[in-house]
Amino acid sequence: MGDWIISIDIGTSNVCALIGKVNKYSQIEIAGRGTAPCSGLKKGVIVDIDSTAASIRKAVGEAESDANMRIDSAYVNIHGMHVNVVNNKSWMSINGREITRDDLDDILRDVRDIDKPEDRQLIDVIPRQFIIDGYDEITDPVGMVGTRLEVDADMLVGKITSVQNIIKSMERAEVKLDGIVAEAFAAAEICLTPDERDIGAVLLDVGGSITDISVFQGKRLVFYDSIPVGGDHITNDIAIGLRISGAEAEKIKRQFELALTSLIKNDQEISVLDINENKKKNVKVSEVVEIIEARVYEIFSLCKSLLDKAGISIPQEGGVVMTGAGISYVDGCKQLAQEVFELPVRVIQAGQIPGVLKPEFVASAGMIKYVATVKKGGSRASEIKLKKQEKAKSRGSLFGNILNFLKKMF
Ligand SMILES: Nc1ncnc2c1ncn2[C@@H]1O[C@H](COP(=O)(O)OP(=O)(O)OP(=O)(O)O)[C@@H](O)[C@H]1O
Ligand SMILES: [Mg+2]
Incomplete structure (x- = not known):
């Protein structure tokens, strides 16, 4: 596979696989990408290994066809709650x-x-x-x-349980494990500037059912946690608030992509199906956006109170950086986050990262950058792996070493 790095982001909504590398100009080059819906996780925890493995296989298969390459092994992510x-x-x-x-x-x-x-x-x-x-x-x-x-x-x-479930899902998907990467390190690699990491910045990764909150200061990760709330809760609120199905709520959310009532240009009425009465009814766009606004505000407030409780304070020269598909698509999130955190806020535009295209791929792209720069670059941990590799007769036994390390080191 040469310099190619394979990363798999196992998420509550999707598994995203990327085949990529970092070129000599420090830019990410992507050769293949694949996604598959994932229903094997609940609140960021793998609860169904077979179904998670099937999603991993599907995403990997898609990335393989896209790149016209065979994948042997990959890195996977792990959330702050684990x-x-x-x-x-x-x-x-x-x-x-x-x-x-x-x-x-x-x-x-x-x-x-x-x-x-x-x-x-x-x-x-x-x-x-x-x-x-x-x-x-x-x-x-x-x-x-x-x-x-x-x-x-x-x-x-x-x-232990979270790590072992990741290992088992990968084993069942027949993809060897190169290593497990903390999502915060991966996301920071691609989302934060060196200055932000030094001065102090909060990185929020809002996914389907998990929001990862990390803080970097003095070039180090100084805080890392998750809350079990994400974009799917917005969908749920819309479904309950308007008494419509989850599928219709998701469709409406994606149609308006708005979290601030003051940004509504045309407060038109839309027709939805009331699932209690099984008949069509009209609701105003503002009714939908009010629900989204309340939930997004709550997500940010929960994150802020975690940081306050930990005594974290971020200077105005730093700020908040947001990523994750749960929020990146939704206009008005930036203003809401500014209000809650009282800090400058930046939303990562996935389209501006070469080859990444969609917010869903930011975490996997970050893993590639992290592995290329931290693990394969200057880090001495990689030297340990390389030494083992020299001693090992085959790729299989190298994998065996890493897997045994993960299986036994507790
Ligand atoms: N166009 C869109 N507009 C609004 N929300 C969207 C859009 N596309 C996807 N989402 C939301 O993004 C969320 C999924 O985000 P993401 O793919 O980052 O999650 P994940 O990594 O699979 O999950 P997690 O990190 O929580 O385990 C879902 O709640 C989905 O509804
Ligand atoms: Mg995610």
Whole structure:
């Protein structure tokens, strides 16, 4: 597969698969894309492995035909409600000699040693910087000389059941697992500028039934959580509020794509089918938009109170960045978010990201960028994998190592 990276975003609404790479100009190139509706998840949790696996197979099959390539293995995402990112540091004495790859293996083994609850397992170790005798921001210390080597790493720790269900769904779909990526890292890679990640920014990813909230500051992820509310709740509210079917509510939502009554240009009447009385009736556009507005406002308010509770404050030079199909299509979300967060707000326009085209693909595209820059680039975690790869006789045994790591590291 050469440099190609395959990413699979397992979502409550859709599974999205992309085959892509990052070129020498740091731009994403997409060779193939595939989507499949997914009904194997409830509130962001895999509850039906067979059905999730079938959606993975379908999305992957579509991406394969699109790219005219065969997919062997892929990276998948995991939401904030299933993972924590724990920062840890470790150090070792070097005694003035050259730092070797074995030293890195040792220090990265040490840094993994964190306390975690019984229901959690380690998913990944992401070294962010190495420090030699006080000199920081070193990405590759091999060959350097020093007396003290330190590592500053992010540990991705996931709920065992969630991680195992992802592994099982991939196994059943017969797609090998390259790794599990926290959705926040993937989305941030493509949605946030380096300045935003440094000054401070809130990233909201509003999907079908989950909203991921992450905060980056000082180039690090400092907050990561999810709320079990998303675009499908807007549809539900419309269905209940107007007494119409879920399918009709979804259709109307997509027809108007509006979350602010003040933006309505023509408050016309539309005809809908009342499911209680089984007869047509007229409702005004403003009735629909009022329902959307209330739910979107509530989603933002819930996110804001989570941040307030955690004592997070974002400077005005930073702001809020929004992505996810649950919100990206809907006009007026930006104004509502500005009102709730009292910060500048930016909505990611998927069309402006080369090859991405639709908001549904932003998370998978982010995974490709993340893997290309963090995992395959400067990160020493990838060195561990490469070392294992050299030792392993076949691709199968490399996969076996990673899979065993994920299966056993808890
Ligand atoms: N044109 C549109 N207008 C308004 N909402 C839309 C539109 N297209 C899709 N949506 C909404 O986007 C939501 C799905 O978003 P997305 O594809 O990002 O979710 P997901 O990743 O599958 O789910 P999750 O991340 O919650 O597990 C659904 O609620 C759907 O109704
Ligand atoms: Mg999603």
